[in-house]
Amino acid sequence: MADPVPFSPEQVKKLFDLTGKTAIITGGAGFLGHSLAKGLTLYGADVVLSGRTLANLESTAAEVNAFxxxxxxxxxxxVVDEASVDNLVAKTVEMFGKVDIMITVGGIADRYPAExxxxxxxxxxxxxNVRGTWLSCQKAGKWMIENEKPGKIITIGSVRGSAGHPGGYGAYGTSKGAVHLMTLQLATEWAKYKINVNCIAPCIFWTPLTKQVLEDEKLKQIFLSRIPWGRAAIPDDVIGAALYLAxxxxxxxxxxxxxxxxxxxGG
Ligand SMILES: NC(=O)c1ccc[n+]([C@@H]2O[C@H](COP(=O)([O-])OP(=O)(O)OC[C@H]3O[C@@H](n4cnc5c(N)ncnc54)[C@H](O)[C@@H]3O)[C@@H](O)[C@H]2O)c1
Structure with a gap:
């Protein structure tokens, strides 16, 4: 492989430019999906919002387009259905000719004591969270490999994927731990195809997914006490990280x- 050359000023100025890129966001009608779609389109990308309910996606797409x-x-x-994920990639290619970026936002949480x-x-x-993320990465990666197009895959993990928690995260934490390792595995396997695979691991933010926590004042305080910054995240806090990795x-x-x-x- 040829040695890389220093960037031109023009290249440096375009380090965060996504003009002409096509991104798929799974879980696109949810809170985080909406924020990331807003961020990516504002930096020039076309975004395919995907999820199970077309009406929700269409209203989110209309809001994003208004920006x-x-x-x-x-x-x-x-994302659990293989044929459905195949169709998502095929439809994206039909509409935009390619897939440059896949962001796997679709996910759920549920909490019970482990026993x-x-x-x-x-x-x-x-x-x-695991099969759905795997299929989304696999199908986008396969298209990139078969078409010899380098691309960016961004998984959404969680701080719960790296540390235990007393609040009943036996499924969610386990699933996000798997997403983290899946990211490392795919990054290693697909480096030769110049496909970047990275993961964003947010702390808690208030959405339907975390309603159970928000409604339990004691548990909410346990969460907040573990965040040195002293507040929960908001979905827009994640936009910058997604832009960087895309x-x-x-x-x-x-x-x-x-x-x-x-x-x-860190704490
Ligand atoms: N909210 C948090 O505190 C938090 C923290 C860390 C990570 N995350 C992760 O961020 C992502 C987004 O979560 P959110 O908080 O915005 O919740 P959300 O409920 O607003 O969004 C999740 C989206 O995933 C979709 N989804 C669920 N099952 C699906 C399926 N089978 N196929 C396609 N889409 C499906 C839902 O319909 C929803 O639109 C999730 O992966 C979650 O684990 C959330």
């Missing part, structure tokens, strides 16, 4: 778990 920048469109996809965790509830979390700025960065957590894993 200007790249275009947002909606494609229904259940009482119903196995079906445990399995559902694993199916959506853009040329991170071309030599792969196999990282980037915490966006107010200092949680």
């Amino acid at each position: 200007g920048g790249g275009k947002a469109v909606a494609v229904a996809c259940d 009482q965790f119903p196995i079906d509830a445990w399995q559902k979390v694993m199916d959506i 853009a040329p700025a991170s071309d030599f960065v792969t196999g990282t778990i980037l915490p966006v957590d107010g200092g949680t894993v």
Whole structure:
């Protein structure tokens, strides 16, 4: 491989430019998906918002399009269903000619004490968070490899993927730990194809996924006491990390778990 040459000023100025890129965001109608779609389109990317319910995706896409920048469109996809993820990639290529960026936001949480965790509830979390993330990465990566197109894959982990918690995270924490390791594995396997695979691991933010915590004042305080910054995140806190990992700025960065957590894993 030829030695890289220093960047031109023009290249440096475009380190965060996503003009002409096509991104898929799974879980696109959720809180984090919406924020990331807003960020990516404002920096020039076209974004395919995907999730199970087309009507929700279409209204999110309309809100994202109101910001200007790249275009947002909606494609229904259940990330647990292999044929559905195949269809998502095929539809994206049909509309935009390629897939440059995959961000795997789709996920769920459920909490029970470990000794009482119903196995079906445990399995559902694993199916959506692990199988769903795997299929999303696998199908986007396969397209990039077969078409010899370098690309960026960003998984969404969690601080719960790196440390235990007393609040019943036997399924969620286990699933996010798997997402972290999956990221390292894919980054290692796909470096030869120049596919960057990185993970963003946020601390808690208030969405339907964390409603159970928000409604339990004692548990909420346990969470907040573990965040040195002294507050929960908001979905928009994650935009900068996603832009970095989607853009040329991170071309030599792969196999990282980037915490966006107010200092949680550092403390
Ligand atoms: N909220 C938090 O505190 C927090 C912290 C760390 C990581 N995360 C992660 O961020 C991601 C987004 O979570 P959020 O808090 O914005 O929640 P959210 O509920 O607003 O978004 C999750 C989205 O995933 C979608 N989804 C669920 N099952 C799906 C399936 N089978 N196929 C396709 N889409 C599916 C949901 O419909 C929803 O739109 C999740 O992966 C979550 O684990 C959240």
